[in-house]
Amino acid sequence: MTECNDLFRKRIGMAEDKTLTMSSLGELLEKTACTFPFENARILKGTTLPLTKENLVSKLLKEQEGGVCYELNPLLYFFLLENGFDVQLVRGEVFVEAKEDWTHLGRTHVAIILEQNGVSWLVDTGFGGNVPLRPVPLTGETVSSGNGQFRVKQAATEYGNYLLEMKVNRKQSDWQIGYTFDTTRPVNEVAELNEVQEIIETDDNSPFNKNPLAVKLTNRGSKTLSDSSYTEWIDGKQKKSDIDKEEFRTLAKEQFGIEF
Template sequence: MSELNTLFRRKIKVSTNEEITFTALNTILEKTATTFPFGNLSIIANKTEVVTKENLINKLLIRNEGGLCFELNPLLYFFLIENGFNATLVRGEVYNDEKQDWYHFGRTHVAILLHHEEQTYLLDTGFGGNLPLKPVPLNGDTVISRNGDFRVQRQQTEYGNNVLQFKLRYKHTDWQMGYTFDSNHPVADMMELNELQEIIVQDERSPFNKSPLITKLTSNGNVTLTNNSFTQWSHGKSKKEQIDEARFKQLVHQYFGLQVL
C-alpha cells in the first residue's frame, strides 16, 4: 500500500484492511469532510507550494494543514485512483450569489468525476461548507445527505455543460447555484492546478487572497473562522462571536488543529 493510501486512511480513521467500495464512498466523503479543514492560511502567509502529489501528501497528511479545492480534491482523487476507482479531475467556475453571476476569473474550482457502472458522479470535498457528502450523479437525480439536497443539472454555460445546485439543510428553501463544470474536459496534468493556484493567489477578484478563512463540517453542523469572527452551526442553530487576533490563534488550533503560519 502506498504512502498516500496509508496516511490518508490513518488520517480519516479507516483501516488499511478495508476495501473501499462504491457503497463505502458515503462514509469516506463524510470522514474526509469532517477531518480536513478548508482554508487559505498558506496563501495569506505567502507560503504556497507547487501543487504536486508529494507536496499534497506533505501538506495535508504529514504537516496536517488545511487546503483549498485544488489541494483537497486532488488528494482525494489520488486516494480513489489508488483504490481502483475510475476518476478524473475537472475544473469549474463558481457562482457569485451576491452578483447573481459567475465569478468570471477563470475556472478556479477543482472537483472529481467518478465513473462507476455506466454512470458518472460528481464528488467534492473542497467546496467549503457546501459539500454533498455523497456522490452526485450527473443524470439530474437529487442526492440527500445530512448537509442538504444536491443535484447536477445538465445546462450549457460559457464555462461548462453541467451545474451543481444545492439546498443546504436549515439554510435554504430554494435551489442555489454552486458551480458549472465541463464533464468533457478533464484536467490534463498537475500544471493546470498550478495555473489555477496562481489565479487564486494573484487575482484581485479572488476571495481567498485577502483575509484568512477556515471552515470544516462537524458531526452536527459546521464551524467557520475568519480574522474577526467565529461562527458555529449546530443542529440548525448558529452562534457568532466577534474575535481579535489572540482569539483567532486560539480557535484555529482548538477547532481545526492548525497553527497560524
C-alpha cells in the same frame, strides 16, 4: 498500499483493510469533510507549494493541514485512484449567490468525476461548507446528505456543460447554483492546476487572498472562522461570537489545527 493511501486512511480514521465501494463513499466523504479544514492560511502567508502528489501528501497528510479545492480534491483523487476507482479531475466556475453571477476567475474550482457502471458521478470535498457528502450523479437525480440536497443537471454555460445545484442546510430553502463544470476538458496532469493556484493567489477578484477563512464540517453541524467571528452550528442551532486577533489565532489552532 502506498504512503498516500496509508496516511489518508490514518488521518480520517478509516481502517487500513477496509475495501471501498460506491456504497461506502458516503462514509469516506463524511470523514474527509470532518477532518480536513477548508482554509487559506498558506495563500495569505505566501508559502504555497507547486501542486504535485508529493507536496499534497506532505501538506495535507504529513503536516496535517487543510487547503482549498485544488488541493483537497486532487488528494482525494489520488486516494480514489489507488483504491481502484475510475476518476478524473475537472475544472469549473463558482457562482456567487450574493452577486448572482460567476466569479469570472476562469475555471478555478476543481472537482472529481467518477465513472461507475456506465454512470458518471460528481465527487467534491473542496467546496467549503457546501460539500455534498455523497457522490452526485450527472443524471439530475437529487441526492440527500446530512449537509442538504444536491443535484447535477446538464446546462451549457460559458464555463462548462453541467451545473451543481444545492439546497444546503441552514443556507438555502430554494435550489441555488453552486458551480458549473466542464467534463469535456478534463485535467490531464495535476501540474495544470498550478495555473489555478496562481490565479487564486494573485487575482484581485479572488475571494481567498485577502482575509483568513477556515471551515470544517462536524458530526453535528459545522464551524467557520474568520478574522472577526467564530460561528458554530450544532444540531441546527447557531452560536456566533465576535473575536479579536488573539482569539482568532487560538481558535485557528485549537479548532482547525492551523496557524495563520
